Amino acid sequence: MPFDQKREHTGKRHVYGPVSSRRLGQSLGVDLVPMKSCTWNCIYCQLGRTKNYVTERREFFPQEEILGEIVAVLESGVPVDWITLVGSGETMLYKGVDALIAEVKKHTAIPVAVITNGSLFHLREVRDELLDADAVLPSFNAGSPALFELIDRPAPGFTYERHLNGLVQFRKEYKGKLWVEVMLIKGLNDTEEALCDIAEALWLVAPDMVHLVLPTRPAPEQQVAVPDTDRIERAFEVLSSVAMVMHPVKGSMALEGAEDxxxxxxxxxxxxxxxxxxxxxxxxxxxxxxxxxxxxxxxxxxxxxxxxxxxxxxxxxxxxxxxxxxx
Ligand code: SF4
The missing domain is CATH 1.10.10 (Arc Repressor Mutant, subunit A)
Incomplete structure (x- = not known):
């Protein structure tokens, strides 16, 4: 689950921002899990390596504590476009996301997004807890078991098939916006074969949109690099056959100097x-x-x-x- 939100600490334990996000406007980040509690150990993770996998879901922090911080920010009157649940690890390891979303919605009409790696979607309880989220952004970085193991390095038992089937099942049940994130890594999943595999798998998932993202932040593994421009463009083309794709490169919109x-x-x-x-x-x-x-x-x-x-x-x-x- 790559985060595209620059975190600016507010002095609170769980709530960050709002920060300007390309995809979510002014996004208020809400961190639900202790640092680096994750089911995966992605080679590109900006939080560093996962030292110990966490696979058991828990209410790591009292819901009232998290809610209190969200409400305090909202009452301060700062503009917020999205309230974004995201973890210092895998968000859905937090047990009770549905109750938290329900409480947030009692206080505000601001939509709620959940950024997740999607690794727990094989569990009915996890899929059910997400049904009232306005947008869910799961990761999908590989269209084959071998690349999945290489890039996401999941905990034992968290297989590629389980991940893909969980996403497919979730799509059938979830009526909100499903925006799948694909982290594009040079030489790994930017090859023609890898891109076609991802597109083929995503056809089964049928997301509303694909967000292509790049490993622009420091990664724990040396081999992680941003793909060449032609591969980014090719990824954009190939994945556009599945759904609308959000291009990962910012700054394409400098129009100040354009003569025509x-x-x-x-x-x-x-x-x-x-x-x-x-x-x-x-x-x-x-x-x-x-x-x-x-x-x-x-x-x-x-x-x-x-x-x-x-x-x-x-x-x-x-x-x-x-x-x-x-x-
Ligand atoms: S899913 Fe991957 S990128 Fe996200 S926190 Fe876990 S290891 Fe890091």
Whole structure:
């Protein structure tokens, strides 16, 4: 479970942020498990190696303590787009996630996301506890048992088949947004064969979206590296056959210096779907924060007829008109 959230400690034990997340806007992180309690020992884990696997679910911390911290942040009035349950390890090792989500929802209408490695989805109780989450983001880094063992290094008994079957079963039962994360690692799962295996397996899972992520943070193993650009683009292409893919590379939206705005945006959209809010942010930078100029430019771009709007999991994307829908 890679975290894409830069943690800024608030002085609280469980709650971090809100921090700006590419995928979840202003995300309030809620840590549910003690440091490095995990069923896996991923080679890319930014938390370091898993010294002792933890596979038994427990209420590691009293729910009231966690809830109290969440409510305190919400009452402070800071803007929050998502409340994100995430652990210093595997989130779903925390027993009672359903009760926590229910309590959070009594206090706020802000949606709740759960970042998890998905390794416990073979358990009915775990799948049931997630049914009221607004979005669930499980990991899926390999489409074969051998690569799964190499990348995720699971605890004994946590097999590839169990992981995949758990995800497939969860998809059948869960009606919220299922956004699968794929951590792309150079030379391991960025090869043609590995990408096709992942796509084939994800067809069975049928996620609402695939989030491609890169190992840009320090990893415990030396061999972990960010793939070359052409492999990232290829991964994007291959996985786009399964669902809409969120491209992992930020910064593609520097429009300040673009002489021909329409050509610049067309070039980006021809490569990958573009979040409308990301485009608007880039236009705001271009027009020095002038909201009406940015909105006007957005309308002009759309009026060119080159783009279509596509809504996926509540998010509006622009895609090329020729390209049509990808999922
Ligand atoms: S699932 Fe992998 S990346 Fe996530 S905490 Fe466990 S070892 Fe680290």
């Amino acid at each position: 705005l329409l050509a610049a945006v067309s070039a980006i959209v021809s490569r990958h779907p573009l979040q409308e809010r990301e485009l608007l942010d880039a236009l705001l930078s271009r027009f020095s924060g002038d909201r009406s100029a940015a909105s006007g430019a957005l309308d002009d771009l759309f009026a060119s007829g080159r783009f279509e709007r596509h809504t996926q999991a509540g998010e509006v994307y622009w895609i090329s008109r020729q390209q049509g829908r990808q999922s």
